[in-house]
């Protein structure tokens with residue numbers, strides 16, 4: 094980060110490189126989801142990434158360079174040189190990384206560590222000016238270079254100082270130094286509390302405990318969640334916390350973690366959540382499916398259809414399964430109804446080796462544009478997927494282990510050639 098001797102042209106090049114690199118990482122991290130890419134978000138995320146990258150590049154290259162040229166030995170210049178750059182990069186990495194909460198927290202930690210190191214280095218001081226001093230006690234050597242009357246030893250501490258003199262008066266700033274130490278010590282305490290946790294959790298009042306348990310900083314959250322299970326929460330507190338966790342699950346940027354998932358599932362099982370939150374917990378467990386079919390087929394020629402990009406957000410106790418009522422061409426009859434339930438991920442034809450197959454052979458009997466339909470039932474169940482039976486009207490008999498069920502009809506346009 095610190096490059097006081099870069100030419101303006103080199104600085105501009107670095108800013109451009111940082112801008113483009115960060116924009117690419119940022120956009121990729123937002124747009125990419127396991128198995129699919131949200132192209133519709135690309136323009137906005139790319140623009141945000143470019144703005145963010147340019148800002149970081151400007152501050153870390155141009156800004157730091159200016160500070161260092163202005164005051165070569167000033168505390169702020171030294172802090173930038175040794176620590177503040179680290180803090181800046183930590184902030185940036187935690188912004189662009191799409192990864193796990195613990196990964197992001199590692200980068201977040203670079204911020205206080207960088208600030209602390211910068212302050213300590215700045216506070217320890219630097220040597221200013223051309224005066225010469227005792228290497229041990231800093232007493233000034235106030236004689237000419239070849240003065241025969243110059244003492245061999247430092248009059249202050251008695252060290253033999255000839256030939257060992259250091260140049261420049263030492264300027265220290267104890268307040269900067271100790272504030273740096275305080276920042277580092279505070280960070281270490283916070284990390285220790287986050288890793289240990291149980292003592293801290295027990296000491297927190299319930300609202301603070303809720304905030305702490307649900308925050309991404311709660312890396313190994315089991316103790317906070319276990320303590321939360323002992324507290325009496327108001328219905329509003331339960332609902333708010335559950336909604337927050339469900340939002341986080343939906344956004345998919347963080348895995349909820351074992352403690353949070355167990356807490357949420359226990360609330361669902363106990364029936365303590367309001368109906369709308371309960372509904373979201375179940376409904377948003379299913380995150381999507383598409384029909385996999387050829388774009389165009391010929392009249393009378395059999396073709397195969399199946400499902401792809403089938404996804405769900407499962408927990409431990411509750412899982413989301415797909416039941417297939419069948420596929421059809423246009424208004425034709427449903428074919429391929431199955432009595433078993435499927436883990437969404439395992440019937441995805443877009444993956445290389447699906448271990449279960451729900452594909453079905455269909456035939457279109459007249460030319461023109463039409464649709465392929467899939468009649469699906471999404472169920473949230475406890476335990477393994479239940480075998481079901483179908484009623485005559487085409488609805489499934491809901492099994493006893495089902496907590497939630499909903500019909501879903503998918504369609505996909507195809508062209509039938511004569």
Ligand SMILES: [Zn+2]
Nearest residue numbers: 227230247250
């Ligand atoms: Zn001395």
